[in-house]
Amino acid sequence: MTKICVDEQELTKKIVQDIEQDEIARSVKKLRQQAVNSSELPQAWLSKTADALENNDWSILSEDFINMDFIGKNGYFLIxxxxxxxxxxxxxxxxxAIYGKIHSNQEPSIEQLENLIREKFGQLNQPMPINLSFTEIASCGNVKGESGEAFIVPNxxxxxxxxxxxxxxNAKEQRRRFLGSSYECIQKVFEYETASLxxxxxxxxxNSERYRHVDTQVHEAGHASGLGFDFKDKHxxxxxxSYAGVEEWRADSLGFEFAACTLPAQEAGKLVAVNFCIRFGLDAHRLGGLEKDTDVYASLISLEHLxxxxxxxxxxxGQLALRNLSYPGLLQAVELHRAQALSLTRRELNLKTPTGIFYLxxxxxxxxxxxxxxALVMERCQGIWAKLQ
Known part of the structure; x- marks a missing residue:
């Protein structure tokens, strides 16, 4: 049985390699082979993927993706x-292409967060986006490790x-980024005790993987709040x-609020720490800069509120330092984030027309x-990120 799984994983890795080399016909053949023999990956999904590749018709995969039928019984998946x-x-x-294995740590529960949204805002206008943490086995294209996205958004x-x-x-890629250049950048931007915190x-x-997962899950709950990300995207x-940057900051800040409501202050403060490491150690240094990039702008808004x-x-x-060097203190540091995001979300729910968002x-x-x-965030870390760009 072990040999079968190993052989199957090697074949799946070769499918990813074929996609990377633009060997579409070869990858389709292997996918059909897997669709007959696979014990790890859903056979119907593999067959549909082969059809989608062959016909360049991606609607074939839509329903199964939305229903998460692309995930095998042991958590393995290939997209x-x-x-x-x-x-x-x-x-x-x-x-x-991305081949990996989903983790089982899906806390806090979707139901708990959806109930919290209803409690805060009186309504839930879209289902809570689901965030699945996974370990990458093989990848290529725009979801490939270092050159692609570590957080693969569904849209x-x-x-x-x-x-x-x-x-x-992508837990593996997130960890690599955190412990690489973003780690070094946090140490340059913040004074020693703040950076250590x-x-x-x-x-x-x-617990690092769990903290990263929960941070992204409460962030997604932020996107689901108010009119909802789906509604805003559709319209x-x-x-x-800049509008997208405010939405990212709003989701961050509501995530802090939801964390404060569901976790002890010590643990909620640690999620704020993880968020700041993402925003100031990674997102602030994206190539688009302040005048083009959504995540850079979201990081700037966060600093403004601090x-x-x-x-x-x-x-x-010339370094940034927190006044309260504790995790409960870090949660207090984002009190204004939380209050402003709650107010903004309630105001958007009272809009008479969706385009009122442009004013809000x-x-x-x-x-x-x-x-x-x-000067102290972007330029200070230019040398660190230049070698990766």
């Missing part, structure tokens, strides 16, 4: 389809209504990077915050 990413505000679509796939499917969080949850070998309300809340200051050495989703950034962000 082959065009996937779109955005770099410097430009879409990049490429045939991509990037070319399946109709793919936004209703699960997000996939922020990095602590990610250095926890036992083309993310017309530029200053407004008097939770952070600049040291004599404007954040005043103090010029000094932008100068600090550019």
């Amino acid at each position: 082959v389809a065009p996937y779109q990413i955005n770099r410097k505000s430009r879409p990049n679509l490429a045939l991509s 990037g796939w070319s399946f109709p209504n793919s936004v209703r499917g699960p997000a996939l969080n 922020l990095l602590g949850p990610l250095e926890d070998e036992i 083309h309300l993310f017309q530029n990077y 200053f407004q809340n008097d939770a952070i200051y600049v040291t004599k050495n 989703y404007k954040v005043d950034i103090h010029p000094s915050t932008q100068s600090i962000f550019q």
Whole structure:
């Protein structure tokens, strides 16, 4: 039995390799072979994937993706389809493949978060997006490790209504990024004790994966709140990077609120630490920069609220430092994030027309915050990220 599984995994890796080498006919043949013999991957999904590749018709896979029927009984999955990413505000679509194994740590529960959304806002306008943490086995295209996305959003796939499917969080690639350049960057941007506090949850070998997963799950609950990400996407309300950046910041901040409601302050504060490591150690340094990139702008908005809340200051050495060096203190540092995001979400629910979002989703950034962000966050880490770009 073990030999069969090993052989199957090797064949699946070769399918990914064929996709990477643009050997479509060869990959279709192997997929059909797998569809007959596979004990790890859903045979119907493999057969449909072969049909989709052969006919360039990705609608074949839509329903199974949304229903998560692409995952085998032991958590193994293979997705082959065009996937779109955005770099410097430009879409990049490429045939991509990801082979991995889903983890079982899916807490807090979807039901718990959906009930919390109803409690906070009186309604839930879309199902909670599902975030699945996984370990990558093989990949290519726009979902390939270092060059692609570590957090694979569902609407990037070319399946109709793919936004209703699960997000996939690449634990292996996330860890590599955190412990690589982003780790070094956090140490440069923040003074020693603050950096140590922020990095602590990610250095926890036992719990780091769980912290990263829960952070992304409460973030997705933030997207589901208010009018809902699906509604905004359908009505083309993310017309530029700034509107999308406010949405990302809103989802972060509501995630902090949901964490505070479901976890002890010590644990909720650790999720804030993980978020800051993502925003200031990774997202702030994306190639699009402040005038093009959604995640860079979301990071800037977060820093603005930290200053407004008097939770952070600049040291004599030109580094950022938190005033309260504890995880409960870190949760207090984002009190303004939480209050503003709650207010913004309630206001969007009262809009008479969806385009009112364009008025609501404007954040005043103090010029000094932008100068600090550019000099002490972005420019300070340019040398670290230049070698990867």
